[in-house]
Amino acid sequence: xxxxxxxxxxxxxxxxRTLEGYRGNGGYQxxxxxxxxxxxxxxxxEVVKSGLRGRGGAGFPTGRKWKFVPKGNEKPKYIxxxxxxxxxxxxxxxxxxxxDPHQMLEGTLLAAxxxxxxxxxxxxxxxxxxCIATVEKAIEEARAANLVGKNILGTDxxxxxxxxxxxxAYICGEETALLTSLEGNRGYPRIKPPFPAVEGLWRCPTVVxxxxxxxxxxxxxxxxxxxxxxxxxxGSTGTRLFGISGHVKRPGVYELECGKGTLREVIETFxxxxxxxxxxxxxxxxxxxxxxLKGDELDVRFDIDSVAKAGSSLGSxxxxxxxxxxxxxxxxxxxxxxxxxxxxxxxxxxxxxxxWVRNMLQRFAxxxxxxxxxxxxxxxxxxxxxxxxxxxxxxxxFPIQSFLRKFRPxxxxxxxxxxx
Amino acid sequence: xxxxxxRGTFSPELVAxxxxxxxxxxxxxxxxxPAMHFIQAERGGWFSDETIRDTAxxxxxPDMHVRGIVGFYDMFHDAPVGKHVVRLCKTLSCHLRGAAKxxxxxxxxxxxxxxxxxxxxAFTFKCFECLGHCANAPxxxxxxxxxxxxxxxxLDEILGGLR
Numbered sequence: 001x002x003x004x005x006x007x008x009x010x011x012x013x014x015x016x017r018t019l020e021g022y023r024g025n026g027g028y029q030x031x032x033x034x035x036x037x038x039x040x041x042x043x044x045x046e047v048v049k050s051g052l053r054g055r056g057g058a059g060f061p062t063g064r065k066w067k068f069v070p071k072g073n074e075k076p077k078y079i080x081x082x083x084x085x086x087x088x089x090x091x092x093x094x095x096x097x098x099x100d101p102h103q104m105l106e107g108t109l110l111a112a113x114x115x116x117x118x119x120x121x122x123x124x125x126x127x128x129x130x131c132i133a134t135v136e137k138a139i140e141e142a143r144a145a146n147l148v149g150k151n152i153l154g155t156d157x158x159x160x161x162x163x164x165x166x167x168x169a170y171i172c173g174e175e176t177a178l179l180t181s182l183e184g185n186r187g188y189p190r191i192k193p194p195f196p197a198v199e200g201l202w203r204c205p206t207v208v209x210x211x212x213x214x215x216x217x218x219x220x221x222x223x224x225x226x227x228x229x230x231x232x233x234x235g236s237t238g239t240r241l242f243g244i245s246g247h248v249k250r251p252g253v254y255e256l257e258c259g260k261g262t263l264r265e266v267i268e269t270f271x272x273x274x275x276x277x278x279x280x281x282x283x284x285x286x287x288x289x290x291x292x293l294k295g296d297e298l299d300v301r302f303d304i305d306s307v308a309k310a311g312s313s314l315g316s317x318x319x320x321x322x323x324x325x326x327x328x329x330x331x332x333x334x335x336x337x338x339x340x341x342x343x344x345x346x347x348x349x350x351x352x353x354x355x356w357v358r359n360m361l362q363r364f365a366x367x368x369x370x371x372x373x374x375x376x377x378x379x380x381x382x383x384x385x386x387x388x389x390x391x392x393x394x395x396x397x398f399p400i401q402s403f404l405r406k407f408r409p410x411x412x413x414x415x416x417x418x419x420x
Numbered sequence: 421x422x423x424x425x426x427r428g429t430f431s432p433e434l435v436a437x438x439x440x441x442x443x444x445x446x447x448x449x450x451x452x453x454p455a456m457h458f459i460q461a462e463r464g465g466w467f468s469d470e471t472i473r474d475t476a477x478x479x480x481x482p483d484m485h486v487r488g489i490v491g492f493y494d495m496f497h498d499a500p501v502g503k504h505v506v507r508l509c510k511t512l513s514c515h516l517r518g519a520a521k522x523x524x525x526x527x528x529x530x531x532x533x534x535x536x537x538x539x540x541x542a543f544t545f546k547c548f549e550c551l552g553h554c555a556n557a558p559x560x561x562x563x564x565x566x567x568x569x570x571x572x573x574x575l576d577e578i579l580g581g582l583r
Contacts, residue, residue: 076446088512088550121444126457126495127507127551129564162444165454168494170549184449184479186492202446245513245554252555288512318554320512334515338549344492 001261001269004231006239007215008255011099017134019141022102028147030222031106034113035155038221043114047217049225051237056082056173056210057287057316059304062217068197069115069205078206079112079120080182080196081214083135084166084173086125087287088338089318092241093211095253097124097131100215101138105161107214109152110221112159115207119160123178126167136163170342174390175208177344188346189390212241212317233259236303236314244271246321247280256302258314263307264298267321278323282406286315288335289395291402311402328407329414332400333361339396350393353384357396364414374404374411426477434462438478452479453489456496465505466497494548501544502537504582507561510547513554522558523547525572530579542582 005011015021022028034043048063069077081104085093096104108120122139124132139161142148150158164182171177172187179200181187200206209217216238220228229237236258245251249272256266263285267273274280280295290313293300300310307314322331340358345351360377363369381401384393404411427435437458442451456467456475463471467490476483490496497505508526510519523534530538532545543562553559556568560575567578 085552086550089554090550091552091554091556094552119444125552126493127548127561129561130566160444164450165457166493167453167456167489167496168548169492181453182450183447184452184481185485186488243555245557246516251513251557284512320516320554322516326516331512331516334510334512338511341549 001256001265003255003270004239004257005255006219006231007096007100007103007212007241008253011095016100016102017098017138019102019138019145019147022100026222027102028106030218031109031113031147032153034110034221035153035157040114040116043110043221046225047114047220050216050220050228051225051235052213052216052220052228053236053304054210055212055216055240055317056175057087057289057313059314062209062213065197065209066111066115066207068195069207070198071116073116075204076119077115077117078201078204079108079115079117080175080178080201080206080208081108081120081122082173082175082178082208082210083122083124083128083131084178085128085211085316086170086173087289087316087318088335089243089245089284089287089320090316091243091245092253092317094128094131095241096211096215097128097135101131101135102142103215103218104135104211105138105142105148107217108161108209109148109159110217111207111209111214113157115205117207118158119162121162121164121182121201123164123166123172123182125172126165132163132165139163169344170338171344171390171392174392177390178208179206186344188344189392191389232257233303235305240314240317242266242270242317242319244319244321247274247276247278247323247325248321249273249275258303259301259306261302262299263293263302263319266302267298267319271319271321274321274323276323276325278325281322281324281326282328282331283322284312284318284320284399286313287318288320288338288399289313289391290315291398292331292406294406327365328403328410329361329364332403332407333358333365335399336361336396339392343392347388347393349384349387350396353380353393354396356380357384357400361400364411367414367416369411369415371415373415374408377404421473421477423478423480426474429474430459430478431462434458449479449481452481452486453493455479456486456489460496465501466499494546497544500537502541504543504563505546505561506543506579506582507546507548507551509549509551509553509557509559511550514550514558517557519558522560522570522572522575525575526579529576543579
């Protein structure tokens with residue numbers, strides 16, 4: 001196995017951050033090609049052909065999402081770039097924004113052209129100060145070169161792009177919460193339908209796409225949908241960025257084709273296995289919102305559908321590895337603390353449930369759990385499943401229930417010997 | 421307070437910046453959160469009742485709306501902070517690579533727990549959820565400076581130099 005660098009091809013070259021450097025390496029050729037040789041629908045069709053699925057976590061087919069946008073110009077249309085990367089273990093959109101921001105902007109313009117949007121907002125989490133500065137600078141450079149703004153490249157296509165900084169709330173990465181936040185509110189998710197493609201920002205059609213997804217669009221239009229589809233494997237086409245972190249020898253962000261090996265091989269080959277040389281106890285293959293896989297469950301083929309069949313998800317490209325030097329109970333508690341802090345508080349099962357789950361796991365970690373607490377935790381999490389507006393509650397249910405099932409003896413060992 | 425009166429409570433530079441930002445959106449309120457970063461910086465790093473009132477008036481929204489934003493988003497402060505703000509990531513990958521030890525060290529050496537400010541006012545310490553540098557764990561932000569692959573020694577070098 002080795003890396004296939006498409007998005008990261010020039011990432012190590014500091015000049016790539018500038019418009020001049022980016023153009024020198026073929027940048028904005030895809031936009032020029034689209035505006036001068038393709039109709040908007042052709043761009044969408046090319047993305048459909050590529051098999052591109054969203055890189056933010058849900059893996060929804062991008063072309064299909066774009067097709068939900070109604071035709072006609074009764075209302076303005078918007079692109080919202082989801083750069084609120086906050087899923088634990090995920091650190092790859094940041095690499096694109098810091099090292100090669102123009103490919104994301106070019107993809108954003110292509111998406112805008114495809115669906116007829118005239119304004120795009122890049123919602124970057126507030127803690128990504130360097131990204132905010134780099135992307136703002138890139139936009140200004142592009143604007144000065146007539147690549148952003150009115151009559152782009154002398155055509156009748158116009159689109160403005162603005163950076164919109166967030167202010168620290170994981171939930172704003174949820175697409176409807178992102179929109180609510182962008183409108184100037186607490187980031188509360190909205191009930192779907194209506195989906196953002198039909199009713200998004202200010203109740204106008206809005207496409208919400210992840211940073212990496214839009215970077216892929218640039219390469220798809222430049223080199224063709226079939227070329228992209230020839231990379232990776234069926235259901236997981238193209239290349240994807242994966243952050244590998246935790247107890248590994250070489251943590252980092254790697255660009256890989258899916259389907260070329262197993263999850264274990266990915267961890268061994270790129271991250272060099274565990275730093276301690278101790279056995280892997282567990283892995284989150286796609287962020288902490290999905291089920292943990294045990295050390296003996298890692299021989300699953302590394303692609304979206306295979307990992308889903310194995311009962312977890314490639315999610316947002318965040319492989320977090322822990323060896324047996326840490327207690328599974330403590331990892332579960334850390335995960336629960338995160339979601340308890342980040343629940344927006346709108347839905348009772350999530351607001352109250354997340355806190356209960358966190359507190360109960362603290363009892364386990366302190367060795368003071370009571371008889372029946374495992375069953376109680378399963379029951380509480382069952383009642384959070386499917387009873388809320390957004391998926392944050394299931395992002396607690398999935399990992400915590402998987403810990404309780406897979407590491408049950410460890411949890412049982414935390415039940416106090418004498419209980420009242 | 422009118423919008424005009426609210427403008428008078430901020431520096432002309434800030435007002436100009438906010439007005440320029442507001443033009444990017446069909447509705448002025450959308451510029452509120454981005455603007456609040458600049459407002460917080462100009463008003464000493466936190467939102468007092470007075471700052472909340474001025475901000476609300478500047479955007480034509482109720483005070484309670486701004487208060488709700490301050491409470492919801494972790495980057496806004498509702499109490500005075502030190503000269504610098506130190507945000508230590510405590511989530512999964514950083515946790516696995518020793519963030520808890522750093523937190524303990526900060527408590528012992530600098531006498532501050534989560535949300536507290538050092539006695540000399542040099543910095544306010546906050547434990548943050550995932551800051552997105554998982555491959556460089558553990559890490560922290562000192563104001564807008566990233567401090568990656570931290571060890572206790574590195575941490576002391578950085579925090580010891582804060583004035």
